[in-house]
Amino acid sequence: MRDGEPLIRWVWIGDHVGELAHYTGVHLRLGLLPVLFGLIISVPLGMLCHRYRWVYPPTLTAANVLYSIPSLALFMIFVRYTGLTERTVMIPLTLYTLSVLIPNVVDGLASVPDPVRQAATAMGFSTVRRVLQVELPIAVPVVVAGVRVAAVSSISLVAVGQLIGQGGLGYYITRGLQLDFPTPIITATVLIMLLALVTDALLVLAQRLLTPWARGKGAKA
Amino acid sequence: MNDLLNQIELVGEWLTSSAQWHGDDGIPHRLAEHLTYSGLSLLFATLIGLAFGLLVGHTGRGAFAVATVANLARAIPTFGLVVLVVTLAGLSTAPVLVALVALAVPPILINTFEGVRGVDPDTRDAAKGMGMTGWEVLLKVEVPMAMPLILLGLRVAAIQVVATATVAAYPGLGGLGRYIVDGLSRNDYQLVIGGSAVVVALALVVQAVFTALRRAVVSPGLRPVVAKS
Amino acid sequence: MIRFDAVSKNYPNGTTAVDALSLELAEGGLTVLVGPSGCGKTTTLRMVNRMVEPSAGTVSLRGQDIREVAAPELRRGIGYVIQHAGLFPHRTILDNVATVPLLLGWGKKKARSRAAELLELVGLPATMAKRYPYQLSGGQQQRVGVARALGADPPVLLMDEPFSAVDPIVRGELQAEFLRLQKELHKTIVFVTHDIDEAIKLGDHIAVFRTGGKLAQFDTPERLLAHPADDFVADFVGQDRGIRRLSFVQASGLPLREGPVLPVTAPVADARSLGEPWVLAVDAARRPLGWAAVADLPPGGTLADATLAPLGHTFALAGDSARAALDAALLSPSRLAVGVDAQGAVAGVADAYELSAAIAGASAGVTTTGDAAGAGTGDGTGVPTSGAPDTTPGGVQDGTAAGAGAPADGEAAPEAAAPAAPAAPAGQAAPAEAAESAAPAEAVAPADPADPAAPARPAAKLTKRDAGEGGPAEQGGVGGGER
Numbered sequence: 001m002r003d004g005e006p007l008i009r010w011v012w013i014g015d016h017v018g019e020l021a022h023y024t025g026v027h028l029r030l031g032l033l034p035v036l037f038g039l040i041i042s043v044p045l046g047m048l049c050h051r052y053r054w055v056y057p058p059t060l061t062a063a064n065v066l067y068s069i070p071s072l073a074l075f076m077i078f079v080r081y082t083g084l085t086e087r088t089v090m091i092p093l094t095l096y097t098l099s100v101l102i103p104n105v106v107d108g109l110a111s112v113p114d115p116v117r118q119a120a121t122a123m124g125f126s127t128v129r130r131v132l133q134v135e136l137p138i139a140v141p142v143v144v145a146g147v148r149v150a151a152v153s154s155i156s157l158v159a160v161g162q163l164i165g166q167g168g169l170g171y172y173i174t175r176g177l178q179l180d181f182p183t184p185i186i187t188a189t190v191l192i193m194l195l196a197l198v199t200d201a202l203l204v205l206a207q208r209l210l211t212p213w214a215r216g217k218g219a220k221a
Numbered sequence: 222m223n224d225l226l227n228q229i230e231l232v233g234e235w236l237t238s239s240a241q242w243h244g245d246d247g248i249p250h251r252l253a254e255h256l257t258y259s260g261l262s263l264l265f266a267t268l269i270g271l272a273f274g275l276l277v278g279h280t281g282r283g284a285f286a287v288a289t290v291a292n293l294a295r296a297i298p299t300f301g302l303v304v305l306v307v308t309l310a311g312l313s314t315a316p317v318l319v320a321l322v323a324l325a326v327p328p329i330l331i332n333t334f335e336g337v338r339g340v341d342p343d344t345r346d347a348a349k350g351m352g353m354t355g356w357e358v359l360l361k362v363e364v365p366m367a368m369p370l371i372l373l374g375l376r377v378a379a380i381q382v383v384a385t386a387t388v389a390a391y392p393g394l395g396g397l398g399r400y401i402v403d404g405l406s407r408n409d410y411q412l413v414i415g416g417s418a419v420v421v422a423l424a425l426v427v428q429a430v431f432t433a434l435r436r437a438v439v440s441p442g443l444r445p446v447v448a449k450s
Numbered sequence: 451m452i453r454f455d456a457v458s459k460n461y462p463n464g465t466t467a468v469d470a471l472s473l474e475l476a477e478g479g480l481t482v483l484v485g486p487s488g489c490g491k492t493t494t495l496r497m498v499n500r501m502v503e504p505s506a507g508t509v510s511l512r513g514q515d516i517r518e519v520a521a522p523e524l525r526r527g528i529g530y531v532i533q534h535a536g537l538f539p540h541r542t543i544l545d546n547v548a549t550v551p552l553l554l555g556w557g558k559k560k561a562r563s564r565a566a567e568l569l570e571l572v573g574l575p576a577t578m579a580k581r582y583p584y585q586l587s588g589g590q591q592q593r594v595g596v597a598r599a600l601g602a603d604p605p606v607l608l609m610d611e612p613f614s615a616v617d618p619i620v621r622g623e624l625q626a627e628f629l630r631l632q633k634e635l636h637k638t639i640v641f642v643t644h645d646i647d648e649a650i651k652l653g654d655h656i657a658v659f660r661t662g663g664k665l666a667q668f669d670t671p672e673r674l675l676a677h678p679a680d681d682f683v684a685d686f687v688g689q690d691r692g693i694r695r696l697s698f699v700q701a702s703g704l705p706l707r708e709g710p711v712l713p714v715t716a717p718v719a720d721a722r723s724l725g726e727p728w729v730l731a732v733d734a735a736r737r738p739l740g741w742a743a744v745a746d747l748p749p750g751g752t753l754a755d756a757t758l759a760p761l762g763h764t765f766a767l768a769g770d771s772a773r774a775a776l777d778a779a780l781l782s783p784s785r786l787a788v789g790v791d792a793q794g795a796v797a798g799v800a801d802a803y804e805l806s807a808a809i810a811g812a813s814a815g816v817t818t819t820g821d822a823a824g825a826g827t828g829d830g831t832g833v834p835t836s837g838a839p840d841t842t843p844g845g846v847q848d849g850t851a852a853g854a855g856a857p858a859d860g861e862a863a864p865e866a867a868a869p870a871a872p873a874a875p876a877g878q879a880a881p882a883e884a885a886e887s888a889a890p891a892e893a894v895a896p897a898d899p900a901d902p903a904a905p906a907r908p909a910a911k912l913t914k915r916d917a918g919e920g921g922p923a924e925q926g927g928v929g930g931g932e933r
Contacts, residue, residue, distance in 0.1 A: 007309075068376075068424040070384035072401055073417035080228065080414070149295070156298040160388055163405060173304050177392055182308050189301030196296035347536030350501055350608075351550050351598070352526030365540040440540035442582030 002180060009183045016184075020169075024191060027168025031155035032199070034090045038097030038150060043143075045098075046105025047131065060103060067099035071160045079164055089161035096157070097150040104146025108139025141214045144207040148200050155196045159188070169195075228414055235415030246399070248419060255396035255423065258386040262318050263379055266325030270374065274333025278367070279359050287334050294327035299385045307392035317389050324385055325378035332374025336367025368439045376431040383427055387420055397423065451477035451638050452498060452606065457507035459493050459663070467493040468663035471507070475655070477605075480632060480639040482653035484646055485686070490663030491642045495608050498640060499528045511606065526550055529599030529607040529637070533615050535591040537583040543569065543594050544579040550601035568597040573627060589620035596628070600635075607639045614643065625651055646687055650675070650694065658683050672698045696773035696809060701765050704775055705808050706789050706798025714739055714754045718747045721756075728784030731758055736795035738764060741784050764788040767797055772809045779805055 013020070049056035074092040082088045112135045120134045162170030169188040176185035207214075235241060241248050277283045302320050310316035340363050348362045364371070390398030400416020403409070452475040459468040468490040475481045483491040496502040497509050500521040509516050516524055537546050544565050545552075551561035569579060572593040583591055592612060599607055613621045613628075629652065632639065643649055649656045650671040658666045658674070660682050667679040675695040678684035688694070710726040714733060721729040721744055731739045731753045740758025747756050762781030765774040767789050779787035779802040786799040800808075 065425065065428055068380045068383075068428040069421050070380075070387045070424060072384070072387045072398060073420040073424075076401055076413050076417040077421075080224070080410075152292075152295050156296060159298045159300040162300070163388075163391060163402070167300075170298075170300060173298075173301050174391075177304050177308060180308065182305065185301060185305045185308055189298055189305055192298040192301060193293075193296045197293075200292070200296070341536070341539075343532060343534045343536040344538060346501070347530065347532055347595075348538070350499060350525055350530035350532070350536075351601075352522045352524070352528075352553055354522045357522075357553070362538060362540075366538075368540075440582070442539045442541060442584060 005180075005182065007182055008186055012183045013187055020172075020187070020191070023169050023171055023188075024195065027155070027158055027170075027192065028195060028199075030086060030089055030158045030161065030166065030168050031093070031195070032151060034093035034154050035097055035147060035151045037090070037094040038101050039143075039147065041094070042098055042101035042105050043136075046102050047109065049102065049106050050109040056106060060099075063095075063099040063102050066095045071096075071157055072163060075161060075164050084164045084166065086166050088164055089158065089166045093154050093157060097154060100146045100150045100153075101143075104143050105139065108142030108146075109135055111142055112138045137211065140211045141207060144203060144210075148203045151199050151203065152196045155199060156192060159192060231411050232415050232418045235411050236418070241415070251395060251397050251399055252419070252423070255383070255386055255398075258314070258318065258321065258389070258394070258396055259379070259382045262321035262325055262386075263375075263382050265318075265322045266329055266378055266382070267375065269322070270326045270329025270378070271333055271371070274330045274371075274374075275337060275359065275364070278334045278337025279355070279363060281338070284334070284338070287330060291327045291331035294324070297324070299324055299381070300388050300391075303385060303389050304392050307394075312393045314394070317394055321382050321385055321389075325382050328377040328381065329371075329374040332370045332377070333367060336370030336374075337363045339370070340366045365440060366443065369435070369443055372431060372435050372438065376428075379427050379431070380424070383420075383424060451475055451479075451512060452640065453510045453513075454494070454497075455508045455510070457494075457497065457504045457509055459490070459497065459502060460505045466490075466663050467502075468497070468504070471663070471665055473657060473665065473668060475638065475640060477638050478636045479654040480641060480652060481655045481657060482641045482643060482649040483657050483659060484643055484649040485659030485666070486661055487644060489659035489661050491644075491657075491659050492610055493663070494659070495610055495640055495642045498606070498608055499525045499530060501525075526553055526602060527604050527606070529601070529604045531592075531595045531599045531607065531609040531612040533611040535583075535595035535612075537591055537594055537598070539583050541582075542579065543574070543581050543583070543586070546583070546594055547597045547601060549598055550604075554602055564601070565597070568600055569594075571600070571631065572597045587620075588616045589624060592616060592624060593627075596631075605638055607637045609639060609641045611642055611644070613648065614645065621648075628652070647694075650697075658686060693773065693776075696776060697771045699772035699809055701770040701772055701775045701789065702767045703808075704767075704772060704789070704800060704805060706800050707804075709786060709799035711736075711796055711799070712753060715752055717752055718750060718756065721747060721753060728786070729753070730784070730786075730788065730796065730799065731756075732796055735793070737793075738788050738790065738796050741782070743783075759783040761788060764790045766790055766792070768792050772805065775800070776802060776805050776809070 045059060049059055071092055074095070075088055078088045078091055082091065116134065116138065117130070120130045125134065158168045159170030159173055161167040162174050167173070169192050172184035172188035176182060176188075236248075240246075244250065273287070277287050302324070303317060306316045306320045337359075344362060344366070345358065348358045353361065386394075386396050387398035387401070390396055390402040397416060397420050400412050400419070404412030404414075404416060454471045454473040457468060457471045458466065460466050471490075471494060483494055485491050493502050497504050498511070498516070500516060503517075511524075511528075537543075538549070541549075544562055547565035547568050548558075548561040551564055552558070556564070566576065566579060569576065574590060574593055574597070578586065578590070578594075583594070586594065592615070595612065596609075599609075613624045616624065625648065641649075641652060643652075653671055655668065656671055656674050657668045660666045666686075667674060667683045669677075669679075672695065674683070674687060675691045675698075678687055678691075684691075710721075710724045710729045711732055712721055712724075712729055714731040721742060724744075727744055729742045729744060731742055733739055738761055740761055742753055742756040742758055747753075760783070762783065763774075763778055765778045765787060768791070775787050775789065779785060779800065782788065785801050787801070787805065788799050789797045791797045
């Protein structure tokens with residue numbers, strides 16, 4: 001860092017509001033779409049694991065192994081196939097969410113009390129309707145707890161994608177390093193944290209609205 | 222399929238070229254660097270995270286603070302933090318290590334805390350009622366029962382540290398990430414994919430180590446409980 | 451042995467869990483603390499091993515204030531069993547049981563061999579030793595919990611609703627085995643339950659608590675049923691306490707008559723000649739086979755040719771209670787209960803009227819008689835050593851009357867001992883009677899028609915406890931007579 005350079009030059013922020021907003025939007029897209037895709041994969045897979053317990057351990061192991069691979073390396077493996085595009089960032093991020101979402105879907109379904117399940121069956125629900133109308137709604141709080149963890153870590157990981165040119169706000173992190181200029185780095189880092197925390201708060205709010213019956217129980221994150 | 226074979230061939234060629242096994246840019250040296258960063262930061266993070274996690278879990282005091290710290294810490298972008306540390310403190314190992322420790326403490330802390338707090342009150346009551354002292358309850362009952370979650374926290378922290386140490390090559394540090402970052406800047410795809418392969422291999426080893434550790438350390442009596450990640 | 455002296459436990463939020471409790475529990479006795487939830491019974495129990503520290507008063511163990519001993523050390527000398535067993539999920543069954551010996555520094559080998567002994571003692575197969583708690587049923591876990599509490603052979607056991615989390619059948623088994631165990635071990639046991647039936651079945655003495663942590667009555671089970679101190683206790687004990695008291699009356703003293711009993715080889719004409727509606731067919735050893743309805747007998751042949759109705763069940767003169775005898779009468783097709791001796795041979799029959807007349811006489815005399823079953827438990831006391839008699843209506847009773855143990859016990863409370871002075875040395879029952887008559891509660895009790903001094907009366911022998919009550923094995927007898 002150059003001598004006399006302040007940590008933050010507020011003027012720079014003022015000059016870049018429009019651009020910052022643009023990258024914030026990109027960042028959110030790159031961070032949250034993978035969570036959505038992850039959920040689309042995890043719900044049926046989790047239901048499968050719940051129904052056939054033997055499927056669960058290998059599935060969970062596979063998800064955990066994927067999760068353990070550093071993002072930078074995983075991006076590089078996909079670059080070959082999807083180029084320096086947003087997809088190259090989103091596919092690995094989607095894979096990462098599975099290690100959190102699948103177990104939470106399974107635990108959520110396991111949290112349905114047996115009497116409730118049996119009562120639903122006794123009242124004549126078909127299996128499909130029982131799962132959709134009874135079991136999944138009851139599983140929502142646990143699933144949302146997983147979504148919160150996945151969303152927060154996904155948003156924070158997007159920045160690494162900047163090394164292949166697709167990092168949302170990560171752009172300012174590499175830019176700041178190249179210019180030896182801390183203001184954009186700090187701004188981007190703080191903005192990413194804020195995005196994560198606001199997303200987390202919105203998910204809590206969404207869960208309360210979705211599952212008014214679970215209020216006060218406070219699903220643990 | 223052909224392409225996959227192609228890539229494997231590329232990696233094989235890179236791995237077997239003798240240049241990769243000597244000197245400062247050789248795999249042994251880079252791996253040693255990577256393991257040093259990761260190992261040291263994980264060690265310090267474990268000491269800090271375990272101590273506070275056990276303390277808070279055992280006494281029940283400070284639970285809210287632990288949860289808040291862990292939630293906030295999860296939101297910190299690792300890449301931003303590492304780059305920021307290098308920008309502010311210059312390119313040396315110590316500040317980056319501090320950043321890695323800071324990233325690794327929360328998962329260890331929160332999982333240790335949750336593990337200890339989650340011990341069935343009946344079990345704790347029985348332990349105390351049989352005449353265990355506070356330390357005995359902690360070491361003979363709470364820690365073994367929290368072990369699945371403690372290991373989970375350690376695993377998550379290890380994964381995060383190994384991944385972040387990779388990214389730390391970008392602002393100029395050593396370690397296995399160097400191959401990827403250098404390969405990207407030189408447009409040397411073989412170097413990128415070769416480096417990635419080594420990083421993946423290391424990640425798989427870490428994963429395997431924790432699986433083995435779990436088998437060795439967690440009592441079979443606790444195994445039916447599937448730990449969350 | 452365990453003594454509470456004006457002990458109170460108040461919480462900062464203003465609730466009083468235990469209020470000025472004074473109580474003394476006998477060595478080698480099983481005292482049950484019973485009451486509705488929130489009555490302070492568990493708090494009382496937990497004050498014995500300092501899991502809860504009293505706000506006022508002292509708890510002493512064998513004369514020593516328990517606060518003089520460091521809590522962990524104290525607890526290692528007191529067995530502790532809780533509702534869900536609280537087993538360590540990460541340790542094998544064997545290591546769970548070895549916990550306290552290991553804490554005491556016994557060494558692994560010795561601790562484990564002791565644990566193996568204990569598993570056998572509580573009736574668990576050795577194959578369970580290497581298993582983990584999750585692999586056991588609730589009842590088995592509870593047995594392990596008991597074994598674990600016995601680890602270092604502590605003289606005192608605290609049991610907090612140990613059997614209430616298992617199903618009724620398993621509970622019955624656990625209770626029966628626990629009684630068998632206690633007969634062998636003679637531990638001083640404090641047992642908390644909310645179930646009055648369990649209390650009556652298990653307790654040598656019962657302390658009934660009312661909400662607010664006050665002791666309502668401290669008494670033997672017989673006296674609790676016979677003379678509840680007030681409406682609260684009467685209500686808590688339940689409406690069928692009259693029937694339940696019969697469990698404490700031994701069947702051996704009930705009057706039986708010869709009755710219409712014939713060998714199965716007897717001609718049907720003999721049966722008709724008796725002039726009774728039912729005839730009991732017995733085999734060569736006089737074991738009962740079944741009832742034959744005289745009206746339905748075939749025209750000729752022997753009783754073996756007749757269709758025999760099932761017996762219902764018989765009662766054993768040795769071991770069964772009057773309750774079993776009355777039940778046998780009610781279930782029998784002939785309305786006659788069949789009493790059998792130790793060999794299973796018919797000793798005689800009686801109908802419900804005959805039984806109830808004898809029982810009325812006997813149970814009016816029900817007092818704390820000598821403990822036939824647990825001879826030598828030496829329980830004597832149980833006398834509230836209260837400084838505040840108004841809080842302990844149970845003070846009127848006393849366990850000192852409990853047979854042989856009484857004289858040995860110097861700790862009898864003065865208010866109970868003094869009026870007992872005119873005791874007549876008229877045999878075993880006499881001192882008990884004397885003690886009872888000393889009790890103010892006696893004033894409202896019905897007059898005692900059974901004068902214990904009258905030798906002419908074949909007074910039913912009273913037993914303190916019918917250990918096997920309800921146990922299917924006890925009902926034994928010969929089943930259906932259908933051949």
